[in-house]
Amino acid sequence: MATQIPAARASRIGSALVAGLGLMRAFFARGTRRRRQEEILLDLLRQLTLMTEEIHRANLIQQYRLTVDQMNRTIDDPSLADASSTLTGLSEGKRRQLLFANREYGSLLLAHRVGVLDWDELLGHLRILCRNAVFAEYWDRTAEHRRSIPGASVEGRVGAAVDVMMEELADDPEEWWIVGPPGAGRPS
Template identity: 35%
Template sequence: MGTKSVGLRKLQSATAAGLGMVAGVIAAVAAHRGTLDAINRRLEKLEEQSDNQQWSNRAMQQRLHWELLSKAIDDPDLAEVLDLYEVPVTERQRRQYLFANALYTNLLWNHRMGNYTLDEFFKHARGIFQNPVAREYWEATRHQRDSLEGTEEAELGNLIDDLLLRLDEADTEEWWVVGEPPTDT
């Protein structure tokens, strides 16, 4: 009987030790899980900050673009540096083309930042390109857009090219109804 008691006590001790070990493992896993959750929350916050920083950088870049164009519009000597047009242009045309570029870039960035849907981009472009100077600018910069093949900007440029073709072929004075706005996907 004494042997059974000792055996039973050893079994109980082993069971208690095993349960203690399992409880310890569970506590360690729980603590580890808490640490992993904290790390995941921190990574999500860092990703969010990174996204905000990217948008901040893009906004800064757009501001710099406008400042450079403004200087070129105001100073004919600086504007000559940006004269990459396929045809010779006068100083006045160059300044107008630089401004048309600023309008288009603003439209492009409004779409990229989500301020305009693709439909809204299309409708604003349809308005901008009613102006003959904006159309001249578009044609004079065709070779620059051709170099963007395969990019989002090239796709948007093709959308405008198609729109301008439809506007030229339209037999209506109601330009605001010409062309089917694309659907956002």
């Protein structure tokens, strides 16, 4: 004997089933909507992070432009060189050369900091710069200036790498292309 469900009862079960499915859809729709909102929020955070990094790089570049502008004025006007340089006992021409060497080093450092040069490319350019006698004199005369730079900073790590290059270059000037181990002092 087959059990039959009266039509009224069947319609109530059907209605309950439809209502239950509707609730489940709404629940999952809210879950889907929430996941989508979280995805959008994460994407916005990633974009904000990229914009923040880009603004930081733009600020570094702007600050470097201001520094270079001041250096150019100092190089052009010897009376300003006395106000901006702490190095003493230099002729006007030698001071200009050392200021220019500082500008070259700063330019390479900036290129690395904004992502134009990776660590190995930076070291390659610095190896060549270290071969220059004017830069070597600049580096030697400004050793005291670099002592206040934190060793863990980008500039501190780059300075330490240049110190190693200068020492190794002094030991064997004919092997300048292998000065410093590859990746030595590479920032993490």
